[in-house]
Amino acid sequence: MKRPRIGIFKFTSCDGCQLSVLNLEEELLDLVGLFQVAFFREATDRPLRGHLDIALVEGSISTGWQRSHVVEVRERTRYLVTIGACATSGGLQALRNWTSIEDYKKSVYPSPGMIETLPCSTPISDHVYVDYELWGCPVGSDELSETLASFLLDKRPGIPGYSLCMECKRKGTPCLLIAGSAPCLGPVTRAGCGVLCPSLERPCYGCFGPREGANIDALLNVFRKKGLSPHECSLLLDKMNTYSYRKARSREGRL
Amino acid sequence: MSVPATARKLKKEDLSCVFDQLRASHRVIGPKIEGGVIVLADIDVHDIPAGFEDRQAAGSYSLIRSDRPEIFSFSAGPDSFKRFLHPPVSEMFTFRRSRTSMTITPSGREEKPLAFIGIRACDLSAMKLYDRIFLEGPVKDNTYASLRSNAFIIAVNCCRPGDNCFCSSMGTGPEVKDGYDIVLTELRDSFLVESGTVRGQDLLARLALEEATGIDVDEKAERTGACIRAMKKSIRAEELPGLIYRNPDHPHWADIAERDLECGNCTQVCPTCFCNATYDLVRLSQVSFKPPGLSGVRVRKWDSCFSRNFGRVHGGNFRPSRRARYRQWMSHKLAYAIEQFGLPGCVGCGRCITWCPAGIDITVEAEALKDAR
Amino acid sequence: MHDRSTPFEATIKWTRKETRDTFTCAIRISNRDIQRGYRFVPGQFNMLYVPGIGEAPISMSSSPLDRDIMHTVRIAGDVTTALSLLGAGEVIGIRGPFGRGWPIEEAEDLDLLIVAGGLGIAPLRSVARHFMKTHSPKKKTAHPRRMLLYGAKTPKDIVFRDEFPRFRDIFDVFLSVDRADPEEYWRGETGLVTQLFDRLSLDPVRTIVFMCGPEIMMQTSVRELILREVPEEKIFVSMERNMNCGMGICGHCFFGPKFVCKDGPVFRFSEISGLMGIKEL
Numbered sequence: 001m002k003r004p005r006i007g008i009f010k011f012t013s014c015d016g017c018q019l020s021v022l023n024l025e026e027e028l029l030d031l032v033g034l035f036q037v038a039f040f041r042e043a044t045d046r047p048l049r050g051h052l053d054i055a056l057v058e059g060s061i062s063t064g065w066q067r068s069h070v071v072e073v074r075e076r077t078r079y080l081v082t083i084g085a086c087a088t089s090g091g092l093q094a095l096r097n098w099t100s101i102e103d104y105k106k107s108v109y110p111s112p113g114m115i116e117t118l119p120c121s122t123p124i125s126d127h128v129y130v131d132y133e134l135w136g137c138p139v140g141s142d143e144l145s146e147t148l149a150s151f152l153l154d155k156r157p158g159i160p161g162y163s164l165c166m167e168c169k170r171k172g173t174p175c176l177l178i179a180g181s182a183p184c185l186g187p188v189t190r191a192g193c194g195v196l197c198p199s200l201e202r203p204c205y206g207c208f209g210p211r212e213g214a215n216i217d218a219l220l221n222v223f224r225k226k227g228l229s230p231h232e233c234s235l236l237l238d239k240m241n242t243y244s245y246r247k248a249r250s251r252e253g254r255l
Numbered sequence: 256m257s258v259p260a261t262a263r264k265l266k267k268e269d270l271s272c273v274f275d276q277l278r279a280s281h282r283v284i285g286p287k288i289e290g291g292v293i294v295l296a297d298i299d300v301h302d303i304p305a306g307f308e309d310r311q312a313a314g315s316y317s318l319i320r321s322d323r324p325e326i327f328s329f330s331a332g333p334d335s336f337k338r339f340l341h342p343p344v345s346e347m348f349t350f351r352r353s354r355t356s357m358t359i360t361p362s363g364r365e366e367k368p369l370a371f372i373g374i375r376a377c378d379l380s381a382m383k384l385y386d387r388i389f390l391e392g393p394v395k396d397n398t399y400a401s402l403r404s405n406a407f408i409i410a411v412n413c414c415r416p417g418d419n420c421f422c423s424s425m426g427t428g429p430e431v432k433d434g435y436d437i438v439l440t441e442l443r444d445s446f447l448v449e450s451g452t453v454r455g456q457d458l459l460a461r462l463a464l465e466e467a468t469g470i471d472v473d474e475k476a477e478r479t480g481a482c483i484r485a486m487k488k489s490i491r492a493e494e495l496p497g498l499i500y501r502n503p504d505h506p507h508w509a510d511i512a513e514r515d516l517e518c519g520n521c522t523q524v525c526p527t528c529f530c531n532a533t534y535d536l537v538r539l540s541q542v543s544f545k546p547p548g549l550s551g552v553r554v555r556k557w558d559s560c561f562s563r564n565f566g567r568v569h570g571g572n573f574r575p576s577r578r579a580r581y582r583q584w585m586s587h588k589l590a591y592a593i594e595q596f597g598l599p600g601c602v603g604c605g606r607c608i609t610w611c612p613a614g615i616d617i618t619v620e621a622e623a624l625k626d627a628r
Numbered sequence: 629m630h631d632r633s634t635p636f637e638a639t640i641k642w643t644r645k646e647t648r649d650t651f652t653c654a655i656r657i658s659n660r661d662i663q664r665g666y667r668f669v670p671g672q673f674n675m676l677y678v679p680g681i682g683e684a685p686i687s688m689s690s691s692p693l694d695r696d697i698m699h700t701v702r703i704a705g706d707v708t709t710a711l712s713l714l715g716a717g718e719v720i721g722i723r724g725p726f727g728r729g730w731p732i733e734e735a736e737d738l739d740l741l742i743v744a745g746g747l748g749i750a751p752l753r754s755v756a757r758h759f760m761k762t763h764s765p766k767k768k769t770a771h772p773r774r775m776l777l778y779g780a781k782t783p784k785d786i787v788f789r790d791e792f793p794r795f796r797d798i799f800d801v802f803l804s805v806d807r808a809d810p811e812e813y814w815r816g817e818t819g820l821v822t823q824l825f826d827r828l829s830l831d832p833v834r835t836i837v838f839m840c841g842p843e844i845m846m847q848t849s850v851r852e853l854i855l856r857e858v859p860e861e862k863i864f865v866s867m868e869r870n871m872n873c874g875m876g877i878c879g880h881c882f883f884g885p886k887f888v889c890k891d892g893p894v895f896r897f898s899e900i901s902g903l904m905g906i907k908e909l
Contacts, residue, residue, distance in 0.1 A: 003544070030540045145539045152542050153549065155681050155706035158534055162519060162562035165612075169523035170343035170557055172334065174290030177612050179316045187518035187612050201290065212563055213577070215516050222314070222612055348634055350679040350721075357679055357719050361634055393890050394632045394726075394875035503906045530879030532872055537680050549680045558879070565880060568870045569704035579908030583882065591885035 004053035004152070006031075007039035009073055011059030011066045012093055012121060016138040017084035018042040018058050027145055034152060052077040054151055056144075060086040062093060062121040074128035081147060082124045085137040089209050090243035093121040097243060123243065132157060135190055137207035137240045143192055160191040161212055164204050167191040173198045183223045183236055188214035188248075209241040210248040217249060262467035263459055265439070265446040267326060271300040273409065273437075276458050277370045281407055284339055285372035286332065291318060293332035295339070295371075303373070304329055311418040311605065314614030323415075325441050327373060330417030331604050335378050335526035339369055340385065340402045343523075343557045347398070347533065353548040362552075364398070368405030374435075375413055376428030377420075377602040381526035382408075383434055387596040388529055398555070407454070410435035414478040416486040419605025421618055424489035427602040429482040440475040447471045488608075488618045492599065496590035498624050503582065507623045512578040514613050519559035521607035521615075522584065527592065527600050530565070532558040560584050589621065632875055635677040635721030636662050641696050642716050646787045649703050650747060651712055652689060654696035655720065668692055670754035671729030671838075671866060671894045674699065675874045677721030678710040685871040687893070688725070689750040691757035697722075700750040700787065726874040727893050730755055730838050730864060738836040738862075739773040741828070742799070743849050745821055745841025749778055749787050751866055751893075752840055756795055763798055775800045775828060779821025779845070782807060783814045802827055821845060825852045832857040838894075840866035847904055850897055860898035867892050867900075884909050 010018060022042070024031060031037075039048045055077040061067050074080055082088045090097070096104060097120040105112035124130055134143050143159060150157040160167075164186040168175065173195055177184040184203035190211045197204050210216065220233045228236075237245040265273075277283050286293050287302040293309065296302075308321040309329050321328045346362040374382075389399035413420075413429035422428030431438045436455035440447040447467055450456040491498075522528040537551035558565060560583050566573035574580050592600025601617070608616045638655040645651050657663040668674075673687040676699060684707040690698035703712050714720065732755065740759075744752045759774065776799040780786045783805050795801055802824045808814035817824065822845070835858050839846050846865050853863055869881035869888040876890035884903040886892060891899075903909055 024539070027539045030542075034539065034542060034544065146536065149537045149539045149542050152539075153537060153680050154710065158536075161564050162559065163517070165518040165520045166523060166557070166559060166562070169333070169520060172294060172338065172343075174292040174294070175316075175333065175520070175610060175612075178314055178610055179290065179292045181315070187516040187520070213517070215514075215577070218514050218516055218613055221514075222614070352679040352719075355717060355719060357637055357721065359634060359637075359679070359721065389877055392876045394877075396875070396877050397633050399877075500902070503909070529877065532878065532880070533683075535680050535682055551680055560879065560882075566870055568868070573869060574908045576908055583909075586884075587882070591882070594885040595887070 003034060003036045005038040005051065006035040007048060007052045007055045007073070007077070008037075008042065009039065009055060009057045009059075010041060011057070011070065011087065011124075012062040013059030013084065013086040013091060015042065015058070017087070020083070020138045020141055020144060021056065024141055024145060031148065035148075048076070050076070054079045054081065054148075057082050057087050057124055058084055060091045060093060060121045060123060061127055062118055063116060064118065067118070067127060070124060070127050079131045079151060080124075080128065081132045081134060082130050083134045083139040083144065085135060085207060085209065085240040087124045088133040088135050088244075089241040090121045090123045092240045092242075094243040095238060096121060121243075132159070134159065135208040136193060140192055140194065142194070162191055163187050163211055164189045164191045164193070164195065164198075164208065167193075168195050168198050171195050171199070176201065176203045181226055183226065183228060185219070185236060188216050188219050205239055206237065206241055206245065207239070209244045214248055216245060258467055258469055258472050259449055261450045261456055261459070262472065263448045263462075263464035264467050264471060265448045265462070265464055267445060269462075270326070270446070272462055273372075273458070274300045276461060277407060280368070281370035282365070282367045283370045283372060286329065288318065292316065293318070293329055295332070295334040295336075298372070303327075308415075309417065311609045312614075313419070313608050313616045314611055316609050324443075325414065327411050327439075327441050328415060330413065330415070330420060331375060331377070331606060333524045333606060333610055335524075335604075335606075336371055336374060336382055337385070337526055337529070339371075340382070340406065341389070341399055341529060341531070341557075345398055345555050347553040347555055349550065349552045350535070351548070351550040353546060361397075364401045368407065369402065370407035370409065372409045373411045374408055375411060375604075376431045377422045377604040378526050379408070379410055379431055379434040380427035380598070380602045381604075384527050384592065384596055384598045384600065385529065387598060408435045408437070410438040412438060412440040412475065412479055413482050414441055416482050417605055419488060419608040419616075420486055420603060421488040421490050421605060422603035423483045423486050425492050425599055425601055425603035427599065429486075430479045440478065442471060442474050442478070445471075447475050488605065490589075490601075490603070490618045490621055492589075495621055495624070496593055498626065499586045499590040501626060502624060505624055507620070508578045508582045510623075511581050511615065511620055512576070514615060515577055515581050516613050517561040517577050517580060518612060519561040520610045520612065522559040522561060523557060524606040524610045525588075526604060526606070527588070527602060528559070530558045530560060531555050560587070585617065585620065588617070632723050632726075633873075635675070635683075635723045637719050638697070638722045640714055640716055640718050640720065643712075643714070646700060647785050650700060650787055651703070652698050652700045653711065653714070654690070654698045655722065656696050657722070658719070666725070668697075668725035669729030670732060670758055671751050672725040672727050673751075673874070673893065674722045674724030675726070675871075676707070676711060677723065678707055678714075679721060681710045682707045683723070683872075684708055684711070685726075685874060685889070687751040687754070687866075689753045691754055691761050693761045694757065700747065700753070702747050723874060727889055728891065730894050731836075732758060735836045735838070737772055739771065739831060739834050740775070741830065741835055741837045742774075742776045743821065743837060743839040743841070744777070745779045745845040746781065746785065747787060748839075748841035748866070750840075752838060753788055753791070755838060756799065759798055760794065771834070773800070774798055775802070777802045777804075777821055777824045779804045779806070779824075779841070781805065782809070783812045820848070822848045822852050825849075825856065830856050830858060832859070835862060837863040839864065843868070850904075860901055861896060863897040864894050865897055865900075866894045
């Protein structure tokens with residue numbers, strides 16, 4: 001049997017999710033054995049040629065070149081999976097979507113005219129069809145491994161759609177929101193991280209993004225009652241998944 | 256009051272003797288403070304949070320030092336026996352498959368039987384429901400059966416209700432009625448101990464305790480009675496099944512859905528919620544092309560009717576709205592379980608109230624459900 | 629009784645394509661002892677397991693008297709797709725049988741009306757084959773009368789199309805399709821299965837009905853039958869829900885207070901009439 005061809009791509013991002021691929025450690029050898037790595041800028045500088053069976057895409061779309069390149073990747077790929085918050089949700093850089101990009105350019109760069117960028121940073125799914133989205137900042141190695149195995153087995157990966165609270169309770173982690181009165185985003189955030197922060201007594205800040213149908217406004221009401229101002233509430237959401245939380249708020253506030 | 260033949264007295268400082276009796280043969284599970292919360296874990300006698308009291312409200316929990324002399328002055332935390340008898344994540348079996356053969360190897364279970372210390376009446380009622388679900392249905396569940404079969408139960412009668420407790424209106428507490436090997440009632444200066452089984456009796460015999468008197472038994476009645484009187488919450492247990500069956504389209508369901516986070520916390524802390532999902536886990540390292548084959552593990556995890564995929568089948572979802580998902584949960588607790596198993600699906604422990612981030616209180620929501628006039 | 633939470637091995641004897649998206653696969657349990665102890669009733673189901681992919685609840689479409697256990701499957705999710713790719717000689721896991729089946733004995737001396745829609749014919753083919761095996765062919769009797777109503781989307785979607793001539797040996801068969809393209813040369817009825825009721829002359833006191841199909845079809849069919857004074861107690865319907873364990877311990881298949889996996893999938897309509905029509909139950 002021919003090994004499926006895999007490509008790993010990067011757009012606007014910090015490379016952390018690609019590093020998660022390298023962090024598969026011993027499983028990285030299995031990956032190389034089971035797949036033919038046709039493109040991986042982080043590891044080799046071979047150019048992209050031919051078709052791909054699966055593409056892992058990191059990073060958001062924030063330039064005109066990226067916008068056309070992601071279409072090219074999609075056209076060459078049977079199965080496209082986004083990895084991490086930037087590719088899935090626009091990333092931290094999507095914070096600029098609600099400000100003026102021109103102001104930023106002027107304040108950061110001496111010659112702002114040289115900077116070519118789009119006014120918004122957007123997830124891959126705003127541009128091309130995405131088969132699967134893996135969330136997280138960075139993406140979880142377990143989910144990545146299971147997704148790649150699922151691809152080989154021709155089944156849908158078992159990415160959980162329920163809240164982080166479910167994972168927290170299974171693990172028996174004391175609830176920071178209730179026993180610690182901390183503004184924890186667990187109830188509206190997807191499970192999948194393995195309860196990294198709450199296990200260390202840090203409230204969830206939503207790096208796995210909003211769960212499908214999350215009732216975000218209801219949670220913010222709870223935080224308001226705990227004494228947070230509306231501004232503090234929105235700051236909680238304005239992180240690497242700001243674009244998705246804002247979209248989810250406008251869409252899912254209803255029943 | 257007449258004194259039961261098995262009633263004995265145990266000095267408070269001798270509670271450790273019970274641990275000593277059990278430790279060799281059992282894994283002893285009981286209450287312990289972790290991260291500001293009373294959880295259930297492997298414990299020794301000094302782990303019991305003696306002198307602590309919990310303050311609970313809808314969506315809030317804290318522990319304070321108690322000015323009361325009792326050892327068991329606290330009430331239920333988020334954990335219950337279900338974490339141990341129906342583990343949150345359990346491995347069912349491992350599998351190996353090639354084109355023409357498959358091997359399935361059931362996963363081994365813990366050898367040492369469990370002993371639960373300090374289990375309350377509400378949770379014993381929940382355990383009885385679990386027995387009906389996992390042992391007394393048309394098919395017995397092996398995982399639960401193996402963990403349950405030799406479990407030793409040391410129950411405690413509640414003398415102080417938790418702030419969110421309503422067991423007396425559910426008829427499930429505060430006094431332990433059955434399902435225990437030994438039950439303790441904490442009196443002023445000692446424990447009144449009674450055995451409910453032969454093995455409980457044997458254990459007490461080994462401790463060589465003095466016999467209890469009528470005064471002790473009277474004090475027990477007085478203390479559990481005081482607990483009932485102090486309970487702040489109640490629910491219309493008798494009327495609710497009918498109300499729920501008659502009102503699937505009550506506007507209040509939509510009202511709850513506005514506040515409901517559908518995070519599933521209530522279902523995870525509920526001692527009667529048993530829903531679970533099973534799936535195959537295959538990692539990259541377990542797939543091979545030459546020769547074609549794979550191995551992996553089948554895992555069972557707690558699930559929740561609040562999760563969106565719970566009612567999903569190919570091509571649709573039987574409960575797409577939050578309103579329907581909340582209704583399903585509450586109906587199951589207060590109405591369906593009685594029809595299914597002859598026991599209430601809610602034992603009045605109040606955990607779902609405390610551990611709901613949105614502070615949704617089942618007793619308040621149930622009160623709002625009325626027949627249309 | 630064998631353990632039913634762990635699958636046992638079965639070998640695929642043959643598979644056959646039925647329609648563009650359905651197929652039948654016949655399996656035989658590998659272990660002789662388990663094979664001997666395995667007994668099912670038409671209407672019950674097995675959990676078919678492809679290790680690594682998962683399980684799917686599939687009702688038996690063969691008669692208990694058939695040598696092999698047959699399942700007729702629609703290719704819908706990962707498990708059914710994986711099953712469709714397996715061939716003779718390959719192995720799968722099975723758990724079962726689960727659930728409550730059709731009350732065959734109660735139907736023995738009554739007029740039996742089978743109403744099926746789409747793939748809902750699968751558990752009823754089990755009933756049909758049972759009657760064909762236990763009754764001498766070509767002896768259609770006036771009483772008890774046996775009728776089979778079947779509706780499919782299009783002529784191409786009729787499952788077991790080549791078997792209907794044999795069903796006609798003991799059943800009065802009425803077929804209907806929702807729509808037929810002109811090039812399909814469909815000369816039968818077009819329209820919903822419910823309109824076929826007008827063609828029957830039912831004797832409501834001695835009729836028993838077995839029904840399986842989409843929920844909406846079953847609801848309208850039951851309404852038609854009640855109009856014709858067939859009592860709810862004599863109407864049996866097979867329900868569908870998400871199933872995971874098959875044995876009443878996982879909670880996925882709740883239909884109100886009913887466990888579809890162990891109280892059903894076949895229900896006496898009177899048991900569930902109050903639940904039918906409640907939205908998102």
